[in-house]
Amino acid sequence: MKVGIPRGLLFYRFYALWKTFLEELGADIVISPPTNKLIIQRGLTYGVEEICFPVKVFLGHTHYLKEKVDLLFIPRMVSFCKGEYNCPKILGLPDVVRSLFQIPQGKIIDDEINMRDKGILGWRQGYINIGRHFTSNDKKILSALQKAEKAHQDYQKKLKEGFFPDNLIDHRPVLQPQKEKVLLLGHTYLINDSHINMGILQKIHTMGYSIITTDMVDERKIRSALQTIPKPSFWTISNEVMGSALYYIQERQPDLKGFIHLVSFECGPDSLVGELIERWLKRERRSIPYLRLEIDEHTGEAGLVTRLEAFVDMMKWRVEALESNLSSSRPS
């Protein structure tokens, strides 16, 4: 049976898990190609105007796959952390796909994976429900899940070591580490889709900075950093973004020169969480510059480059100003 996985949204996070799990169950996997102009065009044509850009891209990938496969794999990732949610758009994603493309009920694997109340039991139950599309043998499903979780751990370990999904999925060359670092905040589907972010990873790297992303920060450090604010948000990914930002605000690493926050224009969670990060940065460490880069289908590459270059200049000025004690800003 041919199963299609659209290359968008949570794909970059669960690539290893989903791939191993489905392959263990005997499915033939088709992954849509890296985002290109045509896919984006399709997504824009069929998508709802107000939905955020990554979802539109996801719709484009789904459109690419829908005639080529027997089953579309769009699990409803309600929550993958206890007590938290994902963004409503991810919660309703299978339904949106079904309505917009008129896909019949049975052609989408849209079983709910919900760890919000039940924790790991909800996770396991979700995958068992998915597995039942392929086999009625629960034991086989559980052993497949175990293997998949193992693969997921390895994948995450690689990400922690500083590899990007790009290197692991498409085997692109690894970026060499540099002396100075920049913290690149944002959702994994924005940072790792080099077409929609216009190769920001490469660009920052050629400007002479190596990149830290949320994926590279230890989960426990994120959680303990989150304790310092009155109430963490209820979106897992945004919490991770906020937690890594807070962690690096407290950590005061001297080689970390700036924060770049990559957001898509209509991202709901990031509109609030981004504000919080910005304000916290202003309160606690004014000496670190912060850049908020908004991306949507109208973003031009030239504009992005200009803003990045200006930001790099600013980071350098801050350093010079601090070194010569001519502080143009109030150092914390």
Add this chain to the structure above:
Amino acid sequence: MKATFPHLAHLNVVLEVLYPALGVEIVPPPPITKKTIEIGVKLAPQNACFPMKVTLGNFIEGIEKGADTIFMAGGVGPCRFGYYGQIQRIIIEDLGYDVNFVLIDSPRYGWKKFFSSLKTMTGGKFSLLQVQRAVSLAWKVLRFVEDLEKTSRSLRWRVKNATQLDALIEKYLVQMKKIEAVHQFEKIRDDAFQEIDALEKLKKPEPLKVGIVGEVYIAQEFRVNFNVEKLLGDLGVFVDNSVSTAEYVLNFLPFTRSWEKEEAWKLAKPYLKRFVGGEGIDTVGSTVRYAQQGYDGVIHLYPFTCMPEAVAKGVVTQVVKEYDIPLLHLAIDEHAGEAGLVTRIEAFIDVLEMRRQQKQKKEFYKIESR
């Protein structure tokens, strides 16, 4: 303690009954105006949804009027509403105002915090019985206010003098603010409905029927949505609004959802399988219900970039196709202009009128050819 709170349609009437009964001094924020919106837009994050900006404007205006405490509700997500309070508190702190931000959040985030906020919000020193009495009175007022709004919506197309209707409703809302006990409430309620019944009405042919669905704030807050209901009523349309504050409150408590809400959720299931936060699923379900009840059209009101409503907007396309019911999406934010909105609504009503005539023509010929 002088407390202020956000506006939501006529919720201020209810709160102005509730808090004096609990012995809490309140400073109602001034009515929402262009200035409120300007303040909110200036201070709030640029991409935050519109209700957050307007409520922030309310708080600032309330503080300037002399409030030193803010009452706000929190939530557990996944809609952004649950996080408004946190961000607003930080913004107000950064502005340097010295106010006590009382945020009632779900007990999920700690029972102790929950009870301490609840205690502040109910005046602290009062006995459970008194609190219960005040809340039940306020609840009655809320129901009454919503009934009044409902009557106004459904009558507007056929009363002879619509300004008279507005004046009546305004009069009773003002009277309602001053009540202290249940017997006063009942008298005012009976008077109000009697007087509205006595209004002169015109005999008109069957009107066009339009249902309103959408996000709880924008679909109700008439000062923000350019009073869509009134506009429709003046165009001679019978209006029903599926959104209600009372329902919204009930939704938070366990096992109190009304059967209408349950029904809407059931109707939405084939299209949207689960709750996606906010009113996403209600929007879909209510659209299906309006279609089944033979409404001529549906208007979907929501703040621009609202996440649950964006999902609903995607899903509802299927409903529109299956039931062949016209649906007008109206996204409201600080950039929405009244003239553009009015033009769109007028055009929408024209479309509905034309569809009705065509339908009648078809039926007429069917009978002729028999």
